[in-house]
Amino acid sequence: MTETLWRHRITIAVVALLALAVLLYSPRVAEIHELGGATMGTTYSIKIVDMPTDHLAAEDLAQAVAALLKRIDQEQMSTYVPESELSRLNLAPVQTPIVISKEMLDVLTMAIEISELTAGAFDVTVGPLVNRWGFGPPVQAARPDYAQVPDQAEIALLLERVGYHHLTLDREHSTLLKSADVYIDLSGIAKGYAVDKVAEYFDQLGIASYFIEIGGELRIKGHKPGGQTWVPAIEKPVDTAPQVHNIFYNNGESIAVAGSGDYRNYFEADGVHYSHEIDPATGRPIAHNLAGVYVIDSLAARADAMATAYMVLGAEKGFELAQLIDQAVYFVTKRADGNGFDDRYTRKFESYLQAK
Ligand code: ADP
Numbered sequence: 001m002t003e004t005l006w007r008h009r010i011t012i013a014v015v016a017l018l019a020l021a022v023l024l025y026s027p028r029v030a031e032i033h034e035l036g037g038a039t040m041g042t043t044y045s046i047k048i049v050d051m052p053t054d055h056l057a058a059e060d061l062a063q064a065v066a067a068l069l070k071r072i073d074q075e076q077m078s079t080y081v082p083e084s085e086l087s088r089l090n091l092a093p094v095q096t097p098i099v100i101s102k103e104m105l106d107v108l109t110m111a112i113e114i115s116e117l118t119a120g121a122f123d124v125t126v127g128p129l130v131n132r133w134g135f136g137p138p139v140q141a142a143r144p145d146y147a148q149v150p151d152q153a154e155i156a157l158l159l160e161r162v163g164y165h166h167l168t169l170d171r172e173h174s175t176l177l178k179s180a181d182v183y184i185d186l187s188g189i190a191k192g193y194a195v196d197k198v199a200e201y202f203d204q205l206g207i208a209s210y211f212i213e214i215g216g217e218l219r220i221k222g223h224k225p226g227g228q229t230w231v232p233a234i235e236k237p238v239d240t241a242p243q244v245h246n247i248f249y250n251n252g253e254s255i256a257v258a259g260s261g262d263y264r265n266y267f268e269a270d271g272v273h274y275s276h277e278i279d280p281a282t283g284r285p286i287a288h289n290l291a292g293v294y295v296i297d298s299l300a301a302r303a304d305a306m307a308t309a310y311m312v313l314g315a316e317k318g319f320e321l322a323q324l325i326d327q328a329v330y331f332v333t334k335r336a337d338g339n340g341f342d343d344r345y346t347r348k349f350e351s352y353l354q355a356k
Pocket residue numbers: 121122123124126130135185186187188189215216259260261265276277278279280304305307308312
């Protein structure tokens with residue numbers, strides 16, 4: 001009886017000692033530090049693995065990120081803020097060089113490059129039509145009902161102000177010259193650009209692993225604690241609560257991801273679905289079976305703008321271009337019978353579908 005009890009006690013003591021040894025000798029598990037808030041009419045959420053707390057307090061980092069985003073959004077690229085650099089640019093006279101910030105110069109340079117690459121499918125001067133269709137700042141845009149949907153004459157008039165070739169940049173003097181009364185809308189690229197800026201800041205701080213998300217646009221680097229890959233999701237293109245459609249893996253690589261879709265930001269009038277993606281060639285919301293696109297690139301600004309461009313180009317032309325430029329792109333199309341979706345992805349996307 002007593003012998004059994006003692007044996008039992010010894011076993012417990014040995015187990016406890018072993019547990020303690022494991023605790024003491026197990027490698028330190030990295031922690032995830034999270035921060036977030038509101039920006040650009042949406043939210044941001046950031047995860048950092050292994051905060052450099054030795055030289056930076058968590059609150060200081062959160063404040064620095066908030067200030068960085070506020071500058072890009074409120075002070076520079078928002079059309080919702082009347083005093084922003086972009087709002088002032090949009091009101092500035094034509095045929096006169098206007099000095100612009102380094103950030104504005106960088107974003108506009110990339111926007112024009114992508115317009116050229118996509119034969120104008122992506123075009124930041126499509127703003128007057130974005131507003132007319134009800135997807136711009138509230139003061140300029142009311143969602144039209146069917147009776148107020150613009151007719152061809154009104155669309156043609158607004159299209160006279162659309163065209164990236166009306167924008168001329170002088171990189172040396174950091175100026176923009178507008179050759180027509182354009183209205184620039186950076187909503188299709190600014191979120192991605194802001195994600196890149198946060199990533200740049202983290203890289204400077206020497207942060208090796210992070211997950212940065214602003215309104216669905218991402219930059220991911222390194223691994224999660226324990227060396228696991230980050231697992232971003234492709235959302236099912238439905239307007240109900242978010243559902244995972246598919247997942248992929250960064251496998252430690254530093255990548256940017258952006259998605260675009262016609263299923264969240266839209267309105268319906270008289271049974272017609274009007275999406276916030278406007279085709280600059282027609283001045284109308286896109287109307288085809290492509291429901292969502294995900295782009296992986298090294299820069300979130302480029303991924304963001306290209307995702308919008310692919311939405312405008314549609315599944316066929318979009319896929320052709322993505323293969324041609326060898327970009328990692330995942331297309332989700334609606335089946336003609338309205339029953340479910342079909343997926344198609346480029347060669348380059350394939351490698352991200354496997355965990356390594
Ligand atoms: P989200 O804002 O949902 O991430 P996108 O990145 O695709 O979606 O950006 C869509 C926004 O870009 C629209 O709400 C509009 O303001 C603007 N936009 C719409 N069509 C175009 C276009 N053809 N080129 C550039 N910007 C566009």
